[in-house]
Amino acid sequence: MLFNSAGFIFVFLPITLAGFFWLARYGAHVAAGWLVLASIIFYAWWDWRYVSLLLVSLAFNYLMGLAIIYTDGIWRRTWFVAAVTGDLLLLGYYKYAMLVITSLNGVAGAHFETPSIVLPLGISFFTFTQIAYLADVYANKAREPRWVHFALFVTYFPHLIAGPILHHKEMMPQFAEPRTYLPQPNSLLPGAASFTIGLTKKVLIADNLAP
Numbered sequence: 001m002l003f004n005s006a007g008f009i010f011v012f013l014p015i016t017l018a019g020f021f022w023l024a025r026y027g028a029h030v031a032a033g034w035l036v037l038a039s040i041i042f043y044a045w046w047d048w049r050y051v052s053l054l055l056v057s058l059a060f061n062y063l064m065g066l067a068i069i070y071t072d073g074i075w076r077r078t079w080f081v082a083a084v085t086g087d088l089l090l091l092g093y094y095k096y097a098m099l100v101i102t103s104l105n106g107v108a109g110a111h112f113e114t115p116s117i118v119l120p121l122g123i124s125f126f127t128f129t130q131i132a133y134l135a136d137v138y139a140n141k142a143r144e145p146r147w148v149h150f151a152l153f154v155t156y157f158p159h160l161i162a163g164p165i166l167h168h169k170e171m172m173p174q175f176a177e178p179r180t181y182l183p184q185p186n187s188l189l190p191g192a193a194s195f196t197i198g199l200t201k202k203v204l205i206a207d208n209l210a211p
Contacts, residue, residue: 024181122161
């Protein structure tokens, strides 16, 4: 689902916004959970088979984050190194496994079977976002023991597939403000204006220059 598609503009975005503000009446965590669900649906629109990879990555980094938060000394460093290593191994497999095997076959005359690996959409962004979070936790700059809010930080659909890589302190304090959960004109109108400007640049300028 592209940001400039009719399905996103006229179906996904209005439903997501309406559901967010309606569910906010039942609590901020409920509204945050709705955004997590919407973000997963947004990601699954590309290929639902890779939703499980995203969820496994989320669970792994959430648990590692808790381990770093609630331990100290050598164990704290061990959990941090293990988490980052696991993230980089996952990313390396999807981005470089085919290249490594092909190079070995060509240079060393080996005959390894080259696997057919499809690079999951946005894997670099959600992996490095979580690594940045773990680094902030290790440096005592962030702390997110709430699963729903951690999942929202990582999967939030505006940055899930195209970035940028966000820091926890840049995004999540906004979801701690009560006014975020109210449909206020002084928030919605500037947001709509920014979206319209970006959409105009994309459709009228970028898409025409791309060829």
